[in-house]
Amino acid sequence: MSACLPVWLGLDTPAFAAMPPEAFIQARQTAVNHVHVRIESVTPPSGGAGDCSVSATVVQIFRGDLTRGQVITFPVSCYRYGELQPGNQLWTDFEALSHAQYLEAFMSGGPAPVVLSDQVEIITAPREWPFCATDSVICETSIVAVEAPSQSCGFFDRAWTLWGLVGEDCGGKAGKEEDGPLPALRMR
Structure with missing residues (x-):
């Protein structure tokens, strides 16, 4: 039993700790910018996991100091398949991100905004209201929200x-x- 103790203790370290939902909700509520953006390009992380650099055009603004049509570049925590790292990040799959056309993001303000607490969601298309709530960690599934499946489909x-x-x-x-x-x- 003592041989298992170091492994068990290792799971209690900050590297394996998860942030409470309240931290993500606070990031959403305090974000200066809440936007939909059209992805122009995605640069992969330098290793298997890390920051992808996303260049995007702002297409919808729910709040903030960004303007429609403004091109911004910002980091998104992403990983390549099989390279997911433990920690507090909410990782976005690089392949999914590189094939996505749009994102919804909660971001800081200023000339070089960044995503706050990894609060970014791949969406199928922009719309006039957000997919992601500011008072919870929930995001509507954009596929279901944009196109309701036929009732005859199983x-x-x-x-x-x-x-x-x-x-x-x-x-x-x-x-x-x-x-x-x-x-x-x-x-x-």
């Missing part, structure tokens, strides 16, 4: 659609020929 149809394996018709059930390829195998 669980697997929705999953296939979210994974990009089928079109928006949830598998082509209506009006498609019965002898075509299986919906799960049809690519967009």
Whole structure:
């Protein structure tokens, strides 16, 4: 049992500590800027995990001193697959970030804003109201918020659609020929 003690003690170190939800809520509430941005470019972290440099154009402002059309560059905590590090960061997957078109972010003010406490979310498209609440750690799933799935779609149809394996018709059930390829195998 004593051989396990150092491992157990190691889990209690700051490197493995998680920030309480209140810290993230406070970051959202005190952020000078709350915006939607269109991603122009993403530079990967120098190692497997670290800061990605994101260049983006502000497209929607919920509050703050940024202006629509302003181009900003800011760091986002990101990681490459298999390189996730322990700590207080809320990591964003580099592959997902590099393929994303839009982000919602809670940021500091001034000429070089930064994301506060990793409060950044990949979204499918900007809109007139935020996906992320300022009084909780919740962000609406932007895929569901932008396009409600058809009521005739089942669980697997929705999953296939979210994974990009089928079109928006949830598998082509209506009006498609019965002898075509299986919906799960049809690519967009």
